[in-house]
Amino acid sequence: MSSYNNFSDSITQLRYAWKKGDGTPESWGEIAHRVATNVMSVVSVSADTTREIERAIAERKFIPGGRFLAQAGRPYHQTSNCFLLRVEDSREGWGSVMNKAALMLMAGGGIGIDYSQLRPVGSALKKSGGTSSGMLPLAKTVNEIGRGVIAGGNRRSAIYGSLNWSHPDVLDFITAKNWPEYIKVQKDIDYDTPAPLDMTNISVILDKEFFAAYDNPAHSKHQWAHNVYWKVIDQMLVTAEPGFQIDYHNGRESLRNACSEIVSEDDSDVCVLGSVNLDAIESIDELSYVTELGQIFLLAGTQYTDRPTPEVKAVQEKNRRTGEGLMGISAWMAKRGKPYAADEELGQWLKVWKDVSRQTADTYADKWSFARPVAVRAIAPNGSISIAGGRTTSGLEPIFAVAYKRQFLTPDGWRYQYVVDPVAERLVEEGVDPDKIEDAYTLSMDVERRVSFQAWMQSQFVDNAISSTINLPKHGTPGNDDPKWFGEMLYTHLPNLRGVTCYPDGSRGAAQPIQAVPYREAIKKRGVVFEAKEECVSGVCGL
Secondary structure: OOHHHHHHHHHHHHHOOOEOOOOOEOOHHHHHHHHHHHHHOOOOOOHHHHHHHHHHHHOOOEEEOHHHHHHOOOOOOOOOOEEEEEOOOOHHHHHHHHHHHHHHHHOOOEEEEEOOOOOOOOOEOOOOOOEOOOOHHHHHHHHHHHHOOEEOOOEEOOEEEEEEOOOOOHHHHHOOOOOOHHHHHHHHHOOOOOOOOOOEEEEEEEEHHHHHHHHOOOOOOHHHHHHHHHHHHHHHOOOOOOEEEEEOOOOOOOEEOOOOOOEEOOOOEEEOEEEEEHHHOOOHHHHHHHHHHHHHHHHHHHHHOOOOOHHHHHHHHHHOOOEEEEEOHHHHHHHOOOOOOOOHHHHHHHHHHHHHHHHHHHHHHHHOOOOOOOOOEOEOOOOHHHHHHHOOOOOOOOOOOOEEEEEEEEOOEEEEEEEEOHHHHHHHHOOOOHHHOOOHHHHOOOHHHHHHHHHHHHHHHOOOOEOOEEEEOOOOOOOOOOHHHHHHHHHHHHHHOOEEEEEEOOOOHHHOOEEEOOHHHHHHHOOOEEEOOOOOOOOOOOO
16 A cells, blocks of 8 residues: 555544444445435435445545535534634624634534624724724634634634725735734744634635726725735735635625635525545546536535534525535646646536536425525535545645645644655656656746636636635745736736635745655655644645
């Protein structure tokens, strides 16, 4: 068994496998049986269909989201990956979102919160007197709730916060994670050191009005739009945050989950996630069949899951939103010798995925007397499930690096292992020079190719959104030393995106959960688990 399979099995056992009566962990096939039979038990479906779904999971052609794998079959089976929230501008609104955040995080789901409705700092409080403290104190409070909660008992809380570009507090929001030097020094010593919003990924919302203001010098907010945009560009090229959330074509859908692949206009909407493993699919006909099985499973999952609040139940029954995604896209392309870019053959496959997922969702929603889902496709980052279940590249991401060091949480603390990317390992075994394999680090020197590929995928095939991080070289080095070029390039693609996040190399120091290492170093050390003091800080490590 390869070192990657050993690593995959360790993640499976840590995150998803239950202990059997004799103390041994479930096999992947046993997980597939448990998940498929429990989830499909709540709807009218043939035994053959359930068996086919189980087989698709067992063969790693369709991988349900991590909450399905971990929770299906438990007395409290909350199997949704995340929840989307909007804060109302009142004392009750503050109290409600704090209560919901705690319940949802403890139930194992990540949360995303839009703070745009809150009045700006200094505004009068007419009923009680005094002035508003603005949105940042609430965001920081939710951050601390997340610090106290290990989501679902075994992984870091995933939190996302967003604010509209026109909000008067947005400039302070943009720099809210620019910690003073003494905190940075202390985090170099101990990454558990608390810091403002350190558990929260943040983004600025750009709607259609932003583009109207930015492009029109006569617009009353023209200069404000430019100030906000370029301040975010300067930040993201140095610190990785904030990112942009774009609502160009869907202005009401300002809510996002923690990884921003699910969108909604409704407070308490839900992520129901699973991914077709494109790397394991042999033909377009098989893609059609597995996509159908996956969508049936996810739609049943909207009925099967327990919910942490009554509001979630009501919104889920109204929207029935699913997020059938893809993993292994980069691997699929690498096997065919294709560059990481828009591609005609890939487009043919994606159109099948798009059409079949929609048709299947509508057919089975009608059969089961559900509301037809408002959206059915989302490309998630996959995280651990692409290792544990898929053993392939995650989501839309290219191969991150030919070799890397990955940190992960165990009951005994943080550990790390050296990993050779499975696709890279396969290519190396076929005689390809590992120094020649295209990955996120090499693509960081051709960043527009990354951005344009995501825009192509989003605009033509995905009705929710895509979670993908654009890797960049270290700030100030070639490839990340021209913010004017980067900002102008990005702006041309923004209307075709729903979100964009950048990650300059080293911007989170030693705390970053995955760090590229030389291939030959990883080969010497792979298969060994090392003790680590660093904490995963990306917010997606356990999803």
